[in-house]
Every structure is written in C-alpha cells, then in structure tokens.
Amino acid sequence: MGTNPVLNKKLAIFTATGCRACENAILDIHYQVSSLSRYADIAFWPYVLGSEWRDLEKQERIDICFFSGAIRTGGDREAALKLREKSRIMVACGACAAFGGMPGLVNMSQSSGESGQSQGTMDNNQQASEEKKPELPPLEPRVLGLSQIVKVDYFVPGCPPTQNFLWAAIQSLVCNGQSPARLSFAASRLPETIGRSITSGILPPKGSIFAGEKAVCASCSRVKEEKRFETYKRPYQAYEESGRCLLEQGLVCQGITTREGCGGLCTAVGLPCRGCFGKAEAVFDPGAKMVSAIGSTFDSDDAQEIAAVVDDFVDLVGTFYRYTLPTQCALFSTPPKD
Amino acid sequence: MTFEPLRWQEDPVRIAVFHDTEYLQAYFQVTAPRDIEWICKGRPVEELPRILTILSPSHHLASAKALDRLFGVEPPPMARNMREALLQAHIFRHHLRKLYFLISSRHNPFLDRQKRGNRGEPQLFPPHFLDEIMHHEALSQEAATILGGRCDHPLSAVTGGVSRFLKEDHYHRLSEIAEFCLKFAMRVGEFLRDEIFGDGKALDALGSTYGQNLQVEPMVSLTLAEKDGNVVLRDPVGKEMDRFSPDMMFEKIGFHNESWTHEPFAYIKGTSENATRKVQEQIGNIFHSEFPIPNPEFFFVGPLARLNSGEALGYPLAEEERQRLIEVLGPFPHFGVVAAYWALLVELVQAAEKMTGLYAQEKLTGPAIRTIPSEMGQVGHAVLESPQGLIFHHYRTDQKGIVEEVEVLGTGTGNNALRCLLTQKAVDISQARGEAWEETKNRIEISLLPF
C-alpha cells in the first residue's frame, strides 16, 4: 500500500468547454474513486475541490492530467497550455477532448457562412468603449480537440468515457501496477498492451487509446446475417426488437467503423451507434469508410435505383462525424500538435 | 478581482468583481457559449434527444417529449412510466450529489483518511458518511443506467416511447435499489437536520460558510403544474399570478443578451414595479444593453420554486420533511439558501418515494414500448421539471424533418438573474464582514449550489 506521500502521484482534472459528464464519470467510477487517494493526491480539480489557477501554480509539477472538454474559447486554450507545461502525462478524457466532440459540429454551420455564437464577443468589441465591465474570453475561430493545440499522451474516448476503460486508464497510469483487485474490470477485452501495463505498472506506449482494437461490431450483441442495404430508414421509422444487426435493417449504424470499448452500449438499447469512440485504428476517415461500406452493399446495380436510395439519406456529415468533426474528418481537420 | 474557476457549477463560469464608484459590482459570467442552436441545425430531428442529452439527462427526456408532440404520437403507458422512473433516478442522484458537495464543502473528500491526521486536515464528519453517499449515488446511477442505457447522456427515450424492454433481472434490481435509496434518504434527512439545518450553531460545523442565512429578495417562481401540464407563475408572496399552456411560452417569456456573458437572461414579458425595482437594486447595474420593456420581471426555477407553491406533497414522508422545514423556517414561500438546501432534501425523499412506487414490475412492463409515428409534424415543444427546475424545448423542422430552429430554455437561463443576485448578495455580505476573498468565493459557491 503506497501510503508514502513521496510515491503519490499528483492528479489534475479539468474540463474546458463541455458538460460535466466526464468529471462525473471519474467521480463515479464504482463510487470508489476516493480509494485513489491511496495512490494519488488530487492536486487540481476545480469542479469538486474549487481549485484555482494559483493552486496549480503552487504545484511544481503534475503527474497526470485528465483533460476533458473541447477547445472553444481562448480560456480553454490557456488552460490547456498551462496544464500541459505542468503535467508529465496529458490524458485527453472523453470525446470532446479527444476528437472535438459534439461541440465540433459548430464548425460545420460556421463553414456554411453562419458565424456560430460569436455575436457574444462582437458585442464586446462594440461596447468596449463603455465603462468598465468584464470581458469574455475570445472564441476560437473553430472548435478544436485537445490534441490540436498541445501534445496529448493518452486518449480515453467515449461520451462519456465508459467506466471500465476510464478505470483501466487510471489503473495503468496512476496505480503503479498495484491497483486494488476488487476494482479491476475484466481485462479480457482490453488490448494486451493496456492489460500488461495495468498489471506491470509500465506505461503503455505514448499515444495509445484506452479502448478496444476492433470495431463496435466485435462486442455488439446483435446478430449479423448478411449485409444488404435495401432501403434507408431513420431511427423514428424503425421499431425493432428482432435483435438483428441494425445496419442490416436499414438504420445507419456507425458501429462498423467505430472503435470498440463501449461494449455495444447503444446497439444493445436498440439505437444505432454514432461513433463516440472515434474511428477504428486503421481507418483513414470514418465518413469515407461508412460511405464505402454502406454503398458497396446497396442491393441494386441500376443507377436510378441507387440514386433513389441515396436520395433518402439525410445529414451524412452530422451522422458520420457526430463526435469527430474537428479531428478525424479528413477534409475538416487540422493536424495534431506534437 | 475575478474568481475562476468556480466550484460545483455545471457551466464554465467565473465571477468578476469590480470596484464601482461606491460599492462592489459582481458579475456572474458564463464564459463559453452553449452553441446548442448551431449543433442541432441541420440534424435529423429524431436525433435531438441523443444530442441534447449532453445538457443533462432531463433535457434528453424533454427532447423526447417534444418529439412525441412533433410527430403527433402518444407513448404507451409503459414507456411513460419508464421515462418518469428515469427522471426520478436522476432527481435523486442530482440532489444527493449537491448535498454531498455541501457536506464535503470544507474538506478535500479525496484525501486518504490515514493521511488526514498527519496533515492536520480535519476528519470528515461523520466518518464514512460521505462514502455511503457515494455508494447510493452509485445505486441511483445503476438504476439510471438500467432505465436510460447510460447514466450520463442516457439514450433510451426515443420518438413515441423508449427503445427497449427491460429484462427479468432488471426488475428485481430496480425495486431493490428503490428500497435502499428510500432508507438512505431518511438517513440523510436525519443527518442534515441534526448536523446542519437544526440550529445556528450546528451550521457553524460547516464553518462560517453561512453563519447567517443568505436571503435574496422575493422573486416570481416559474413551475410546471403536474395536474394540467400548464406553466404556472407565482408572485413573490406565493399566490398564483398566471397560468398558461406551454405553447404560449415565448409570448410570456423573453430573453435578453448581455455582452459580458454567454448566458441570456430570461424574464417575464410584463412588468411589476415594486418587486422588480428591489431586484434591480440588488443586482445593481449589471445590464448594459436596454431591455425591450422598462422593468422586466425576473423569475427563478428549481426545487425551492416548486415548493414555494405551498401545496402539500402527495407523498407522506416527503410531506413530513416539508412540515419539518416549515416548523424551523416558517411557511412558504422562502427565498433563502438554507431553505433551498432543505428543498433539495424534501425532493430527495420525494424522489425516493416515487421510485419505490415506480420501480415495480407491473409499472415497467407492457405490450409496446413505442408507437411508430405515421406522419411528421414540423413543430414540437415540451416542458419538463428537471432536477434543477423547469426546462422548455421548442423545435421547428422542414418537410424532411431536418431541424431548422431550436429554442432551449435551460435552468441556467431561467436562474441567470437569480444567480447574479446571489453572487452580488454574497459579495455584499462578506464585504460587510470584511472577509478574505477565499471566504467570499466559498460563500458564493455555497449559495449558488442549491439552485
């Protein structure tokens, strides 16, 4: 039991622009996160401890920083930079930090001329003349993922991250290979590098993603018979309890290109996957792969028929890049920083 | 002077305090836009529950409700129960979490007990109670996960119902959880009464945080009447001043944008001199751009607003708790922080009671989980009492059901004026007492938490 304070790692947990779900997820890991205290001191956690930036400055260094939320404002950017230079290990926690997340969809509407929510700052400039009153941090020209402004060492995808992989991350990064047995989740589905690091305490290779290797289909409980895409159905039109693969029923389900790790959570509830774990390992662009996989299985060789089917599809970008527009959409993303 | 970041706040917020001519002017700023409109525009409308769920689980439910309206379908009874059950689980979880924050407010709850001694940190009181809270936190999460498919960002509520049946073992577990939660709710009640609410000196156990109860000027409260599903406005003395159907929402409620915050101010179209002036005085001159009407009437939402109806609750234990509140603090309406915390407690008990009623197999079984819509409307809206207060959704789509317009009245907007008010109050008080800035921050956080 590493009760010796010297051994203890220092943690920082921070959310930029986003909901608090990621922090809740950390807070909630089997309601046992308090047992972390045996391995680590939480040195900076504004949401729960009310830590302020000067508390961070007091620390000479942070061992592991769990950063969640997308980069939307100048404030977020500063925070990311501050935390990066303090922290030895930077973990992008949750879809927003890892991929830009749903806030990233803003980039889409901004590309089509409409200038997001920026009128807030515009007013600022107009009224700058007025008597003193607080400024707002400027908005970034477009929503970014964490990896696009600082180097990120590890990713914990998911919206919110699933407990087992979040816990896997904490175990392998924080617990020096002596995580309490009662808390370790079934390591079977973990990629072996991660599994090994949990037991050995040797850090997994930089840049690893705390999620499965295959795609969601591998852990999805639904029965796959034969991919043949006949008619496009929208979720409100289909009522299904047959337990058959949703894609085979004409619902666009992104499980086929999405990294495994949720255990087929949405499909188990009867809803198509939307890819909150990001693209699978070898995929170049999730949207392109979805197009290819679905298109190839169209059940027709007649141009008109195909055109008719395609005509029904709505909002491909908003579906295929729901969580990943800023980082993984080939045409819309900027390269990661390192 | 600015406080950033702030504890326990869902949105990214900061407090900016300015030395105005004669007094300190506090600004409660929301520093990042929500972008909801921009995220939702162009999405298929049936996806909204899965998108807006990032705001909070109750927004997920409200969105599904709005879709029922938009597609003109009536969810089967089982589905309605399941949604309700999910909502109660989240109310329980939400209130419990806030009380947890309250109790642990003076300590770092993540400090190893063995270390507390040698670090001179005060022991948690009572030992292990926080762990128990966490435990039941987790139980309510488990319930929410069973019902919602996921705890944060649930997804089971869909157009016209829910997306899945429950399985055998689920029923058993749910009723079990409900039992635990109810028992524990009572314990929390006892604990809070003995340790915190009871009398002034117990409050000091939490330090000077609120040696004296922080009160705001009486405000109008906006709530949803469960019986007829109408929205109700109660004036500061608690008597009903307006009752209208959700369709009227935007005729009655207006929004006002300030350049220094991303959160708009919601106000009632229609003015009432006296109350407003007092509120205005307290907020000070934070408004720089003109309101469309001279003296806008501000309102607030949330547990306290709900209880301010003064009506008796349908659930014995909760009603009991409410009576105790009245004994100590006097009859409703209340506008104090302690009352707000106590309101949380009352609703915690109520949620637990509702859960015990709802988490029964017969309630959560049925022939159908969804009704598939036959046609598609183009406008839908819904109003819902979320843990934090009344929320309202309104969508407009094109022929293909692609979202063209989304209006979401969240609790952040609804309580924006109140939060500014509380912040200013807290600052004034700690000024009067000449406290250090840390204290001020602490005071602000504690007083914002229960709303």
Added chain:
Amino acid sequence: MPTLTPEGRKGNFREVELGFTEEMAREEGQRCLSCSICCQCGECISKCGPKAIDLNDHERIHELDVGSIIVATGFKIFDPTPLTHYGFGRYPEVYTSLQFERLNNATGPTEGKIRTKDGRVPEKVAIIHCVGSRDQSHNKYCSRVCCMYSMKLAHLVKEKVAAEVYEFYIDIRSPGKGYEEFYNRLQEEGTHFIRGKVAEVTDIVDDPADRGRLTVVAEDTLARKIRRIPVDMVVLSVGLKAADGVEDVARMVGISQDADGWINELHPKLGPLATPSDGIFIAGCCQGPKDIPDSVAQAQGAAALALSLISRGKIEIEPTVAVVNDRLCTGCKTCVELCAYSAVSFVEEKKTAFVNDILCKGCGTCAAACPVAAISVQHFTPDQIFAEIEGILA
C-alpha cells in the same frame, strides 16, 4: 412447255408435250430459287463414296476440362448490300470477291471456268477495291488483304480468259515479301489500275453495242477525268469484319473487344497473342485483319504458349491478393457478400473474415468496402496508395 395444238392432235399418236429447247431449259433453270433446303431424299448418301453422310446424326454438347483456350474465331466478310450504288444484288453480274473466288475454283459451279451468268466469256472485268474498308461510313480500318487478293483475281482472269481487267483502287497496299513484285508484274501484264473510288455501277450504257453490259463510273484521279467503262463482270473486294458471336465467346472466357469488335490483346507490342485472362490466347483474324502467313505465325505462337503452360503442369497466380488482418477484423460480414469469386468467407469460431487467395483475383472490392480497413490487397495497400498520392502531389 410447248404442246401440240388440239387440231394437230387429231388422227395421229404424236407426243402432245414437245419438250424444252435448250434456251427454254436454261430459262426454266433460272427459276430455281436455290433455296438449298434438304428434302431428305437421301440420294446423297448413296452417291457419297466415303459414306461421310449420316442423316440421323444430331447435335451433342461436350464439356472438356482444359488448361488453356486459344480463341481463333476468325472473321466474316463485309456485306456490300448497303452500298447500293455498286448494284450488288441488283445486277446479276456483280460479285463479291468470295463469290468470284468460288467461280474460279475447279470444284466450283463452272469447274473453274470464268463465265457470266448467261454463259458468256467475259471480255472486260472490273475489280473494285476497299468495299466497306477505309470508309468513314462503314469500317474505318484497312482490311489489309484486299489489295493482294484483288490482284490475284486480276491475274487469274488474265490467265484464264485474257479479258481486260480494270482495278479501281484508293491506294495499292502491297507490303510483304514478294508482294510489290507481284504488283509490278500485273502492271506489266497490262492490268489497268485506275486510282479512284467508283461512283456507281449501272446498266445504262453509252454505246448501244454494249447493251447487256454494266457501266462502271469512276473518277480517274490521276488522269483527272471521269471514266465510264462498260464491263461484263464487276468484282467487289469486300473488307473483313469481326465474326458474329465473338462477344459471347469473349465474355465467356473473360476477355475484351475493341470498338470494331476485334479482341484486345494483352499488349499491342509485347503481348500480341496473350489476353488479360491467364491461359486465354488469341490467333488469326479474331484479333484483327491479317493474311494467311501472319495468321499461321500467330497461331503457331499461340499454340506454343498454350503448350508451355500444359507442359509445366502448374501456373503462377498474381501476388496481388487480398489479405485479412485478424487483429482488426470485427466480423461485420460487409465483405462476404461482395466478392464476385466468392473468395471471402466468414470463420464462425474466430468471428473474422477469411480470403481464399487461390480464388482471389485481387480486385480489392472487399478491401475498399471493409469499414475498419482490416482487408488490404497486397501491393495496393492503403498506405501504398496514400504514399503514391502524396508522391504525385508533392
């Protein structure tokens, strides 16, 4: 048939039917439609010395397993009927080169004697080149063999009936060993070579003495004048076309044709006998118009290639086949249905796809469709393509 008048029959026993004169018989013969329908009278059987005829035989379909196929479907001749101004089908004395060839043949209807349909010995014969070839409205290509066989026919005519022969040509194309010499020889023999495309063949004659003859109207582009030449026979040197039904053969063995219907070789220079599909070879005019020596050469080459496969007894398959990365494959079954060669199968126990690399032709459809990019075609992997893209855009 002439008969005795009723008066003439009285009081005698003479034949009433008087029988045909030679002219009458010829005339009667003209009525034969030569419908060439066999009435199954069976006469031929008794006549056939080698007993080669079996009227009761019927069609049989043989299925053979073969290691390689040589496609030598040959050609068909251009049908000059559409070229109405040449009068083929309208005037009996207008022949296609093949018909005329037949006329020359010792086993032909006239035992090799050159005669007009009414039995006259022709005194003037016109041979028209490039019928249907080098013609924007028909075949644009040159049929390559016409010039030479036309000259051969001219030579035969000279030899047999010493008639005047007029060759109407666009260009004389006589490449090849001894060909040009043959051309010169004909010129010495006094064959008239007239450079100019024939405008029309008509039975209107300028000089009444020529009645019954055909007049060939053409512009002599060397003499710069219009010529109207009365002749007894007109031979159309028709061009070559791809044989009927080649497209079926081509699809059956999986090879392609060009716009004119000739079969595509693997490479115009380096693979003239091979085709894109291994084991399929081509020889002769199915690949394009060519004369006999060329066809023989190509045929022998094709035979050699086929033999080289057979003798080796095994073949090499392309290295470009798809492979599945089991670590990444999620078993979504997207690829299984797509394979045209059903080379992709699903392994239940491993829950992954499997590609049979003997069946796989490496078309990469599965690789493109695989949603997790677990399948890749060797030598055409995404990384290699990406590198290529970056390379050529650098």
Added chain:
Amino acid sequence: MSDFEPKIIAFLCTWCAYVAADTAGIARYKQKPNVRVIRVLCSGMVDPSYVLKAFTTGADAVLVGGCHPGDCHYISGNFKAMRRAPLLNKLLEEMGVESGRFRLEWIAASDAPQYAEIINQMSEEVRRLGPFSPSMIK
C-alpha cells in the same frame, strides 16, 4: 486565377481506363497536362478514403475511371464503384465540395478519344471552379 493549373488525380482501372489513357498517348490525342494517374486493379478497389486523401493532399479534383458496366474484368467490381459514387458525392456535397470535382467515368480500353475528351473538359471545369481548399483546413 488565370495561371492556376488544376491538379487532377485519376484512379484508372488497369484493364480499361488505364489502357485507354495509354492508347490516347500512343495515338497522340491532345490532352491537358493536369492529370496525374494512379493505376488500380479495378475501379471497385478505389476506397472513398483515397478520394478524400487526394483532396486533403492538395488535389483539385478526382477522377475514377472504370470499365463500362458489364465489362468489368473482375465481373462486378465497377458496380461496387457505381454504388458508392452517389453516396460519396452526397457526402462531399455536404462538406461543400463542388460536384464537378469528383467524377466516376466508364472508359473502355478502346475509348482513347473519349478519355482525352473527359480529361480536357474536366480540367477546364476545374479550372473554372478554381483551386480546392476545404473551408476548415487552416
């Protein structure tokens, strides 16, 4: 804009379009020099990812050339390409890529003149559209 030379990436099926391009060259057909050819075994092998990759790497347009339906050397590879194209077009459209920038064409081995024709007209169209730059890439 006047001196803008579009960069067109052409994924050509090695059995038909690639041959056509070859023949077009041998036959000395006039072609615009804007095309850079990538040889693939079959149009069915062209993953939409390649197309996006080409665009992100700086191509102004992408052409996919395959055999006429029914003539695929791999029986039905070109049908797969044909099925994907419309959906890909829709995706590109939503991302603000003009429709003229991606084309799927059937080019038989003997279609050398058509190939040259397509190339010329495409490069003209792209020249008119101007250089491709996704609004989001900094």
